[in-house]
Amino acid sequence: MSAKPEFREALASPPAIKAPRGSSREWRAFWHNPLARLGVGGLAFMVLFAFAGPLFWHQDANQPNLLQTLAAPTLHHPLGTDSLGRDYLKRMMLGGQLSLLVGFAAALVTTVIGVLYGLVSGLVGGAVDAVMMRFIDIMYAIPYLFLLLFLDSVFRPNAAVLIFVIAALSWFGVARLVRSEVLSLKHRDFVEAARAMGSSTWRIMIRHLLPNVMGVVVVNATFQVADAILVVAYLSFLGLGLPPPTPNWGEMLSTSMQYMFQNAWWLIYPPGIAILVVELSVNFIGDALRQAFDPRLNRTRT
Amino acid sequence: MSVVPANRQESDAAGDILMSVKDLTKYFSSRGGVLSGPPTKVKAVDGVSFDLVRGETLGLVGESGCGKTTLGRAVLRLIEPTSGEVYFEGQDILKMGKRQLRAIRRQMQVVFQDPFGSLNPRMSVGEIIEEPLVIHRLGDRAQRQARVRQLLEVVGLASYQMRRYPHEFSGGQRQRIGIARALAVNPKLIVADEPVSALDVSIQSQILNLFEDLQKEFGLTYLFIAHGLNVVRHISDRVAVMYLGAMVEIAGAEAIYQRPRHPYTEALFSAIPIPNPAVRRERIILQGDVPSPVNPPAGCRFHTRCPIAQDLCKTDRPLLKESESAHWVACHFR
Numbered sequence: 001m002s003a004k005p006e007f008r009e010a011l012a013s014p015p016a017i018k019a020p021r022g023s024s025r026e027w028r029a030f031w032h033n034p035l036a037r038l039g040v041g042g043l044a045f046m047v048l049f050a051f052a053g054p055l056f057w058h059q060d061a062n063q064p065n066l067l068q069t070l071a072a073p074t075l076h077h078p079l080g081t082d083s084l085g086r087d088y089l090k091r092m093m094l095g096g097q098l099s100l101l102v103g104f105a106a107a108l109v110t111t112v113i114g115v116l117y118g119l120v121s122g123l124v125g126g127a128v129d130a131v132m133m134r135f136i137d138i139m140y141a142i143p144y145l146f147l148l149l150f151l152d153s154v155f156r157p158n159a160a161v162l163i164f165v166i167a168a169l170s171w172f173g174v175a176r177l178v179r180s181e182v183l184s185l186k187h188r189d190f191v192e193a194a195r196a197m198g199s200s201t202w203r204i205m206i207r208h209l210l211p212n213v214m215g216v217v218v219v220n221a222t223f224q225v226a227d228a229i230l231v232v233a234y235l236s237f238l239g240l241g242l243p244p245p246t247p248n249w250g251e252m253l254s255t256s257m258q259y260m261f262q263n264a265w266w267l268i269y270p271p272g273i274a275i276l277v278v279e280l281s282v283n284f285i286g287d288a289l290r291q292a293f294d295p296r297l298n299r300t301r302t
Numbered sequence: 303m304s305v306v307p308a309n310r311q312e313s314d315a316a317g318d319i320l321m322s323v324k325d326l327t328k329y330f331s332s333r334g335g336v337l338s339g340p341p342t343k344v345k346a347v348d349g350v351s352f353d354l355v356r357g358e359t360l361g362l363v364g365e366s367g368c369g370k371t372t373l374g375r376a377v378l379r380l381i382e383p384t385s386g387e388v389y390f391e392g393q394d395i396l397k398m399g400k401r402q403l404r405a406i407r408r409q410m411q412v413v414f415q416d417p418f419g420s421l422n423p424r425m426s427v428g429e430i431i432e433e434p435l436v437i438h439r440l441g442d443r444a445q446r447q448a449r450v451r452q453l454l455e456v457v458g459l460a461s462y463q464m465r466r467y468p469h470e471f472s473g474g475q476r477q478r479i480g481i482a483r484a485l486a487v488n489p490k491l492i493v494a495d496e497p498v499s500a501l502d503v504s505i506q507s508q509i510l511n512l513f514e515d516l517q518k519e520f521g522l523t524y525l526f527i528a529h530g531l532n533v534v535r536h537i538s539d540r541v542a543v544m545y546l547g548a549m550v551e552i553a554g555a556e557a558i559y560q561r562p563r564h565p566y567t568e569a570l571f572s573a574i575p576i577p578n579p580a581v582r583r584e585r586i587i588l589q590g591d592v593p594s595p596v597n598p599p600a601g602c603r604f605h606t607r608c609p610i611a612q613d614l615c616k617t618d619r620p621l622l623k624e625s626e627s628a629h630w631v632a633c634h635f636r
Contacts, residue, residue: 189420193483196380197434198407207433211424293424 030292039284042277050096059087073266080266082252083259092270095247099229100278102162102248106231107224109167114174115217119205121175122182133179136172144169148235157242162235166228174220181213215290222286226279233275249275320491320523321354321377326386328369328376342596346372347383348547351622354491359517359524361538361555363531363570365592369547370527374493377525378410379403390491408438411484415496417476421468427454427479428464434486453482456519457512474505481512485520493525498533506530510537531574535559543567546603547595549622553629563631566604602634610635 030036059077064084073080079088121132147169155161185191186209194204232242233250242248249271256267328347347369354360364370375381377388379395388395395406411434414420421430428450435446451461457478468476477497484492494513498506514537516522528534534541535555542552543564551564562568569586576583588607593599599606605615614634622630 189414189416190422192375192380193412193414193420193480194422194433196378196407196410196412197483197487198404198437199433200404203437207425208422212422214424 026292030288033288033291035284036288036292039281039288042281043285046096046274046278046281047100050093050100053093053096054090057090057093059090062086079270080264082256082267088266088270091247091252092249092274095249095252095271096274098159098242098246098248099232099250099275102159102166102232103225103229103278105163106166106170106228107221109163110171110224110228111174111217111221113167114171115178115210115213117171117175118178119182119209119213122179123186123201123205123209125186129179133176136175139172148231149238152235157235159242162232162242163228166231170224170227170231174217174224177216177220178213181216182209185209185212211293214293218289218293219286222282225282226275229275229278318356319353320356320391321525322387322389323353323377324351324387324389326350326373326376326388327384328372328381329384344595345547345598346595347376348598350386350544350547350549352542352549352552354523354525356490356523357517357521358539359526359537361534361541362525362527362544363529363534363541364544365529365570367592367595368544369595370529370544371495373544374412374495374525374527378407378412378493380412405438408434408487409489410491410493411487411489413477413480413484413492413494413497415500417473417480417500418468420480421476423468425467426464427466427468427471430468430479431464431482431486434483438487440487449486450482453485456485456516457482458508472505473501474509477501477505477509478512481509481516485516488520489522491523491525493527495527496529497526499528499530506533513537531571543570546592546598548603548632550604550632551630552622553626553631557626557629563625563629563636564604564633565608565610565636602632 064086065081066084068077068081069083077087077089079092082088082091117132121129148165151165151168152161155165191204191208194208199207229250231250232248233254236242236248236251236254242251253268253271253275256264256271259267326347327345327349330344330346332342332344350369350373352360362370362373372381376383379388383396386396390406390409393406395403398406421427425433428447431450431453432446435441435449440446441449450464454461454464459475459478459482463471468479471479477500480497497513498509501509510533513524513526517524524537526534526537538555540553541555541558543550543558543566545566551558551562551567553563558567559571562571566588569588572583572586586609590607593603593606599616600619601617602608602611602615602620605611608615612635618634620632620634622632625631625636
């Protein structure tokens with residue numbers, strides 16, 4: 001008695017599981033994650049608000065109106081006015097442009113420098129590693145604030161300088177993190193196997209180590225975005241940020257603290273919530289990316 | 303201290319020699335710090351010489367910490383040896399520059415013990431097996447893909463599995479993937495570093511059979527490192543026994559299992575269980591522990607535990623000498 005033909009066929013040919021390759025597989029895993037969608041949505045909203053908002057909202061952000069200072073929200077000024085009577089909604093939009101730009105650019109530069117430094121230091125090891133790590137120790141020993149003040153007074157602050165300064169002061173942490181990951185990875189057998197195959201050091205770095213440190217790096221990068229936005233806020237608070245009248249969320253938040261006791265809640269909540277939404281969104285995205293990068297956490301097959 | 307005469311194995315070099323190792327040593331030194339006392343040297347491999355005949359399987363046995371793995375990595379220069387010579391097809395690979403070494407790596411590949419650690423978790427099986435081909439710039443994309451499919455079938459997996467990731471496979475399957483990767487560039491020598499000791503017994507024999515089939519098919523030479531004595535007996539043409547960084551005996555597999563010459567080998571092999579409860583074998587139990595390789599005993603390294611040691615053994619280190627035809631022993635009295 002023979003099995004039905006179609007049944008035998010099903011046994012003969014293995015089920016063709018169509019697993020999408022490389023980047024598209026990761027992208028799918030990412031998009032399957034509800035937190036990722038929430039993060040992307042939140043971030044997209046803030047970006048649109050900051051960059052597309054001004055196209056629809058034509059109030060002048062820098063025109064003082066001393067007859068209407070610290071006015072509570074009205075239809076004409078949906079977020080009220082600040083201490084100089086300027087439209088706060090428009091300032092939120094413009095401030096968002098700068099904060100987002102500086103935050104993301106600084107995080108990107110920080111991460112790239114830190115990852116390269118950490119990879120080289122960890123993989124090459126020996127005296128090179130020792131020198132590179134002592135350099136980081138020295139940089140850590142220099143008071144952060146002092147350096148910021150110094151760099152900020154040497155260079156005339158603009159967005160590019162700010163990005164550079166923030167990146168120059170925050171890559172050590174990333175470098176250390178990546179180095180420690182590399183130290184634990186480089187003695188794993190698959191790295192040894194790659195060497196036995198005849199891989200170059202460069203190839204081991206890019207093909208074997210980098211994908212395996214990507215998870216922690218991406219998560220860390222999301223914190224860097226948040227940190228950079230806050231550093232701009234500190235600097236503004238010290239009067240060292242970007243020169244007025246260009247607003248940014250950090251500066252807006254710190255200046256509005258002065259009006260807390262005048263019940264000017266409309267000055268405090270919007271920048272605070274905006275920073276919070278951006279940071280949460282970025283963290284959600286980071287966490288979802290980490291999961292997507294790791295095939296073992298990736299349970300979305302077929 | 304001269305250890306072993308360089309040309310000692312001329313006589314059994316009937317076949318043609320693929321790799322010849324001469325007086326290889328590897329010391330690991332720990333730097334002395336203020337608190338850690340004077341610098342120490344761990345003599346992991348100390349003056350080892352042997353030849354690998356083309357097409358043979360040389361089993362390398364010894365207890366944990368005797369330097370088997372270090373030796374296996376040092377002959378491939380995955381660990382930089384302290385001194386010695388390793389000739390691969392007549393060329394000393396220890397004298398090679400980076401570029402030359404990378405080119406010759408195509409001829410010698412490794413299969414690792416840990417089937418979980420030896421595959422990059424972020425690469426698909428197809429990418430893993432293809433990688434050596436990419437590194438050595440062999441074929442175009444389509445040819446490489448075809449080769450990967452072929453290799454997967456050679457090692458007993460299905461070609462559609464190339465899209466999967468290592469964590470989706472069992473230990474035995476992963477070991478097959480590791481073997482396929484090693485085979486990809488058509489090597490002449492494969493150093494298998496305890497390739498079955500992490501696997502279930504039922505899977506072990508499958509993988510061992512695979513090793514044997516591949517050897518027949520591709521004319522491979524194996525340096526097969528293991529601590530399972532039955533495994534080694536099953537697969538080896540010749541067996542080498544290491545003790546504390548030195549080779550104490552090397553001979554044909556049947557000869558060494560039937561009539562071990564070195565007292566250490568005798569003791570070691572007396573531990574193999576016999577699958578017949580009626581047969582009683584005299585179990586030789588050694589006294590004491592293996593001395594530390596930081597400060598190995600002078601003279602014969604085994605003299606502290608040897609049942610037949612005499613004063614000579616405390617001062618003179620015995621060389622490997624041919625006690626019978628093709629049966630080499632490092633003992634003054636055997």
